[in-house]
Amino acid sequence: MLTGENINIIKDILSIKFIVKNSSGVTLQDTQSMAFSAEQLRHTIYSQWAEDKGNKLLFYYGGTNYGVGWGSIKLKKLNATQISWEYLTNDIILDDSKCPPGTDINITFQKQKI
Helix, strand or coil, X not given: CCECCECCCCCCCCEECCEEECCCCCEEEECCCCCCCCCCCCCCEEEXXXXXXXXXXXXXXXXXXXXXXXXXXXXXXXXXXXXXXEEEECCCCCCCCCCCCCCCCCCCCCCCCC
């Protein structure tokens, strides 16, 4: 309820720490031990909002080095025990003016629906 000039906004954030491994079990990215500041975007996954009566959740992924792979992740409830996820990466052009030569610019998440 909004009354007069006193507006209270409450925001809840779900912040996800994760490990990405390839099919051989080699760790490609691990954020489990990283400490994040409240406004940090790199290496983070933050909730944005829910849709479809809470059955779909949208997250923002900040990417890795120099924002490589930033984009959105959509989770969808399939039933009581299963979810699907979709990772939608945004394109970014990198050159030596944006990151030093030899910087890891691989996208570790898969770009397909599961």
